[in-house]
Amino acid sequence: xxxxxxSLTRILADDGGFFALACVVSASVSEACRRHDCGPLAAIxxxxxxxxxxxxxxxxxxxxHVQLKFEGNGPLGKIIAEAGYDGWLRGYVANPxxxxxxxxxxxxxxxxxxxxxxxxxxxxxGLPQAYQGIAQLRTSExxxxxxxxxxxxxxxxxxxxxxALALPDRQxxxxxxxxxxxxxxxxxxxxxxxKALAAMPPLSDLLKNDADSQTIAARLGANIAHHQTAAWPLxxxxxxxxxxxxxxxxxxxxxxxxxxxxxxxxxEARCEFCRQxxxxxxxxxRTLLAAIEASAPSR
Numbered sequence: 306x307x308x309x310x311x312s313l314t315r316i317l318a319d320d321g322g323f324f325a326l327a328c329v330v331s332a333s334v335s336e337a338c339r340r341h342d343c344g345p346l347a348a349i350x351x352x353x354x355x356x357x358x359x360x361x362x363x364x365x366x367x368x369x370h371v372q373l374k375f376e377g378n379g380p381l382g383k384i385i386a387e388a389g390y391d392g393w394l395r396g397y398v399a400n401p402x403x404x405x406x407x408x409x410x411x412x413x414x415x416x417x418x419x420x421x422x423x424x425x426x427x428x429x430x431g432l433p434q435a436y437q438g439i440a441q442l443r444t445s446e447x448x449x450x451x452x453x454x455x456x457x458x459x460x461x462x463x464x465x466x467x468x469a470l471a472l473p474d475r476q477x478x479x480x481x482x483x484x485x486x487x488x489x490x491x492x493x494x495x496x497x498x499x500k501a502l503a504a505m506p507p508l509s510d511l512l513k514n515d516a517d518s519q520t521i522a523a524r525l526g527a528n529i530a531h532h533q534t535a536a537w538p539l540x541x542x543x544x545x546x547x548x549x550x551x552x553x554x555x556x557x558x559x560x561x562x563x564x565x566x567x568x569x570x571x572x573e574a575r576c577e578f579c580r581q582x583x584x585x586x587x588x589x590x591r592t593l594l595a596a597i598e599a600s601a602p603s604r
Contacts, residue, residue, distance in 0.1 A: 311539040313363055313392075314518040319530040322494030326483045327521035328359045331512070333394040333541035334469065334479040340580045343401040345471040347381060350414045352469025353447040354386035355396045356481030359539055360465070361451070362388035365430065372427040372435075377445055379419025380405055387578070393542035395578045412471075415445040424450050426458070448481075461485060464498075468508035478512040482521060497529050504528075543579035550574040550583040551593065559597045566590050 313328040334352040337343075343351060354373055361371045370389035376382075382399030405416035422442045427435040438458040442450050448467035455461045462485070469479040484502065486495055502525070511521055519536060554562065554572060565572045572585040585593075 311394075311541075312518040313359060313537060313539055314522040314533060315363065315535040316522045316526055316531045317534045318494060318526075319532060320491070320494060321487060322490035323484060323486045323498055324534070325485075325522060325525055326360050326363050327480070327518045327525070328356060328363075328482075328539065329480045329512070329516070329518045329521070330356050330359055330394060330539055331476070331478045331480070333539060334477045335475070336541040337394075337396050338401075338477055339475065341397050341401045343398060344404065346405060346412050346414070346417045347398040347401040347403060348471040348477045349412060349469045350375075350381055350384055350417055350447065351386070351396055351398050352471075352477050352479035353414065353467040353481075354384050355388070355394050356467045356469065356479050357447060357451045357465065358386040358388035358396065359394055360481045360483040361426070362390050365390045365428065367391065369428065369430045371429070372425075373451070374425040374427070375418055375422065375442070375445075375447065375450070376425070377419030377422030377442055379403075379415075379417050379422075379445070381417040381419075384418065385578075388539075392537055392539045393544070394539055395541060395543050397578055414447060418442070418445040418447070420445055424454055426454055464502060466508055468512060470509055470512060478509075480508050480512055480516075480518070480521065482508060482525065484525070501525055501527070501529055543576060543581065545576040545579060545581055545583075547583055550576070551585070551589075554585065554590075554593055555597065559594060562590055562594045562597065566594070 311330045311332050315326050317324045334355050338348045358371055358373050367390055372387045375384040380403035384398050386396035388394045424440050424442055426438045429435045440454040440457050443453045448465045452463050452465040455463045464484040466482045469477055471477055570587045574583045
């Protein structure tokens with residue numbers, strides 16, 4: 306089934322009382338799940354995580370990106386999702402074929418992620434080190450945990466809804482909605498937001514009807530005076546490269562590279578995010594080893 310291009314839309318209330326972000330990331334999540342051979346539970350969890358990352362990335366600036374890391378005590382293990390303000394998305398689940406007990410006959414992300422754990426948010430904003438915040442998992446449903454993080458760590462009360470549906474044809478429908486009141490918002494505006502959210506159909510229903518991000522944003526603002534301030538495409542993209550993998554090999558150190566030369570006569574490095582495999586020949590390893598030895602302090 307062909308789906309619309311992934312996208313994100315931003316709207317602003319005419320009275321300046323709130324803004325909202327809506328995203329649809331079905332194609333990107335489907336590609337990530339295909340590359341990692343995700344089972345249904347992992348597909349839903351990763352779909353929510355990537356949707357959440359797309360929303361938070363839209364709060365940044367050009368060239369900046371965000372990483373969300375969910376670490377619980379459940380069978381899924383670690384879930385990492387990254388997104389750039391420029392529109393790129395990627396992510397993976399440590400145990401993509403994990404299963405967990407059903408809850409009321411349905412797959413439960415909370416059971417898969419585990420009730421105990423942490424959400425770590427890293428923002429790469431051009432400084433020497435990333436800005437990092439950590440919050441305990443509250444519900445392990447991902448959307449609520451991001452909202453709690455924004456409230457506790459950034460003092461930004463937010464409404465976040467994330468949805469992901471795993472389809473029989475190994476496709477995944479995924480979307481997200483974020484609403485934030487702005488400083489000085491009138492009580493009438495806050496009441497209007499609550500009324501609008503209560504009237505919203507579930508994101509899953511909108512996805513089934515092939516809604517795009519503009520449709521979701523317009524549905525939220527159907528009875529609130531607002532205007533669209535931005536809209537841009539999103540896509541699955543990994544920034545790995547032979548150069549980055551070569552740099553990663555350098556961090557192994559001289560001893561391990563010598564072992565690779567003796568035992569393997571080469572090396573294979575695989576990107577955690579996209580599963581792309583990079584091969585390094587014996588000659589390339591010798592070049593790396595020479596670079597390490599040349600940079601080592603003399604005794």
